[in-house]
Amino acid sequence: MGYAQLELCTWQTVEQVTVTLLLAIIVGVLLGLISYKVKPLEKPILILTNIIQTTPAFAVLVLSVPFLGVGFKPAILAMLIVCIMPIFRNTFVGLKNIKTGIIETSVGMGMTGWQCIYKVEFPLAIPVIMAGIKTSAVICVGISVLASYIGAGGLGYFIRYGLSLNDVKVLLMGAVPSSLLAIMLDVLLGRAERALRVRFFGT
Amino acid sequence: MRSVCKEFVKGIRTLDDICLHVARHEFVVLIGTSGCGKTTTMKMINKLVQPTSGEILIDGTNISQINAIELRRNIGYVIQEIGLLPHMTVAQNIALVPELKGWPVRKREERVEELLSLIGLDPALYKKKKPSQLSGGQKQRVGVARALAADPEIILMDEPFGALDPITRIQLQDELVRLIRRVKKTIVFVTHDMEEAVKFADKIVIMDAGRIVQAGSIQEIFKNPKNDFVRNFFRMHDVYNKLRAMKVEDAAVPVLFDGPRPQHGIDAGEPLSRALGVMLERGINCLFVRGTSEENLQVTFESIYRITGQ
Numbered sequence: 001m002g003y004a005q006l007e008l009c010t011w012q013t014v015e016q017v018t019v020t021l022l023l024a025i026i027v028g029v030l031l032g033l034i035s036y037k038v039k040p041l042e043k044p045i046l047i048l049t050n051i052i053q054t055t056p057a058f059a060v061l062v063l064s065v066p067f068l069g070v071g072f073k074p075a076i077l078a079m080l081i082v083c084i085m086p087i088f089r090n091t092f093v094g095l096k097n098i099k100t101g102i103i104e105t106s107v108g109m110g111m112t113g114w115q116c117i118y119k120v121e122f123p124l125a126i127p128v129i130m131a132g133i134k135t136s137a138v139i140c141v142g143i144s145v146l147a148s149y150i151g152a153g154g155l156g157y158f159i160r161y162g163l164s165l166n167d168v169k170v171l172l173m174g175a176v177p178s179s180l181l182a183i184m185l186d187v188l189l190g191r192a193e194r195a196l197r198v199r200f201f202g203t
Numbered sequence: 204m205r206s207v208c209k210e211f212v213k214g215i216r217t218l219d220d221i222c223l224h225v226a227r228h229e230f231v232v233l234i235g236t237s238g239c240g241k242t243t244t245m246k247m248i249n250k251l252v253q254p255t256s257g258e259i260l261i262d263g264t265n266i267s268q269i270n271a272i273e274l275r276r277n278i279g280y281v282i283q284e285i286g287l288l289p290h291m292t293v294a295q296n297i298a299l300v301p302e303l304k305g306w307p308v309r310k311r312e313e314r315v316e317e318l319l320s321l322i323g324l325d326p327a328l329y330k331k332k333k334p335s336q337l338s339g340g341q342k343q344r345v346g347v348a349r350a351l352a353a354d355p356e357i358i359l360m361d362e363p364f365g366a367l368d369p370i371t372r373i374q375l376q377d378e379l380v381r382l383i384r385r386v387k388k389t390i391v392f393v394t395h396d397m398e399e400a401v402k403f404a405d406k407i408v409i410m411d412a413g414r415i416v417q418a419g420s421i422q423e424i425f426k427n428p429k430n431d432f433v434r435n436f437f438r439m440h441d442v443y444n445k446l447r448a449m450k451v452e453d454a455a456v457p458v459l460f461d462g463p464r465p466q467h468g469i470d471a472g473e474p475l476s477r478a479l480g481v482m483l484e485r486g487i488n489c490l491f492v493r494g495t496s497e498e499n500l501q502v503t504f505e506s507i508y509r510i511t512g513q
Contacts, residue, residue, distance in 0.1 A: 099284065099286070100284070101282055101283075101284025101285065101286040102284075102286045102287075102288060102289070103286075104251070104282060104284075104286060105280060105284075105285075105286030106286070106288070107251065107275070108249055108251055108275055108280035108282070108359075109275060109276065109280055109299060109300050109349075110272050110273070110274070110275035110276030110277075110300065110303055111272075111303065112272055119288075120288055123290045124288075124289065124290060199290075
């Protein structure tokens with residue numbers, strides 16, 4: 001349980017979080033966009049995500065083992081399922097909350113469907129989407145710690161080890177960096193969110 | 204724009220057999236109670252609503268033959284909510300349609316400056332502002348400028364001044380009247396405010412329950428209201444409304460040889476209320492009517508009373 005291993009595990013966690021978050025952004029935003037644009041899909045997607053969101057993250061992780069096995073990739077997939085939710089929800093809500101007058105004039109002035117999405121709807125929803133990404137990032141770090149239980153490695157390994165050995169030093173070697181990572185992400189993404197809000201809305 | 208006729212079915216007929224002809228450079232006001240179909244009628248012109256049956260022609264071309272995107276880029280559009288894009292600057296908002304139409308940057312910038320000056324906002328000051336930094340009146344001005352940006356022949360306006368306070372509204376209405384005289388556009392304007400209609404309209408179209416009740420100039424309608432709905436809608440029993448709707452020439456009578464000679468004059472096209480105002484203000488009881496084909500016409504208290512009395 002040396003520092004070399006701590007470094008390795010930290011990178012593992014960072015890798016897990018980065019990969020999961022990127023995938024979650026892509027899938028979450030797409031899902032949000034689809035359920036916003038395709039009215040018949042709105043309800044089914046919302047119900048599905050509600051079910052997943054109410055399931056505890058650890059349960060998702062454990063439940064995924066029979067289907068996905070153990071290791072890095074299954075862990076990523078299980079984390080993804082949990083992390084998509086805030087991004088998807090915020091994308092959907094952010095798009096849904098755009099004032100109808102804005103969309104109406106955009107269409108009325110002759111924007112095509114795509115122009116409306118990338119010139120109007122998306123920029124207006126971005127601060128809200130960013131808030132979702134922030135929430136998701138923090139959750140993601142939390143689950144990545146748990147993911148070590150299904151053999152994904154990372155800082156959770158130290159925490160698990162520390163707990164079972166009753167070794168506070170080892171426990172903290174896992175807990176402190178992962179907490180720092182979560183706090184860092186929260187602050188950074190929070191800044192990004194505010195910056196976008198200022199840029200797009202001037203407030 | 205030529206010969207518009209459409210019919211709209213949606214389970215029940217929201218609009219029933221609407222036939223309307225709008226001449227070039229005419230200012231048409233669609234007026235009626237909420238839910239009478241005036242906005243729907245307007246939205247069919249830029250294909251935001253598809254007619255169930257019937258056809259709409261612009262310059263003789265059926266708009267179903269025209270690509271909706273293309274059509275909308277050539278029609279100005281202003282609504283009550285204004286719909287300025289909050290993430291774009293005033294300049295970007297105004298230049299939106301020119302940008303969609305692929306104008307070069309230089310031309311777009313020139314157009315933005317030109318329009319900002321036209322609506323009385325200093326380009327240097329306002330170009331880079333965000334809509335959230337503007338007052339309600341300024342926002343609506345920018346909304347109008349945006350509709351004018353690509354110099355469309357036709358402009359659609361849906362209660363553009365509905366959300367403004369009375370003072371700003373009147374100010375903007377007056378500005379719009381001046382602006383419209385200068386730019387010469389065909390305008391379809393939706394409102395439920397009869398004062399607005401009287402102020403702007405070359406032609407007023409009164410709608411009720413998806414049908415056109417009466418269409419014509421304000422004078423025609425006041426002289427000849429079709430039914431009680433029209434009479435009530437325009438509060439025609441209200442003498443002041445009548446005075447505003449009628450023109451000086453409507454009350455003009457020949458000057459009598461042995462009668463008093465008018466000392467002051469007024470243009471024939473002025474509203475009658477103006478004539479009455481001038482007479483009361485100056486304490487006189489007759490005015491010369493200027494600008495008619497006939498010589499020696501005047502308006503008197505009596506002639507005004509005769510035409511406005513029930």
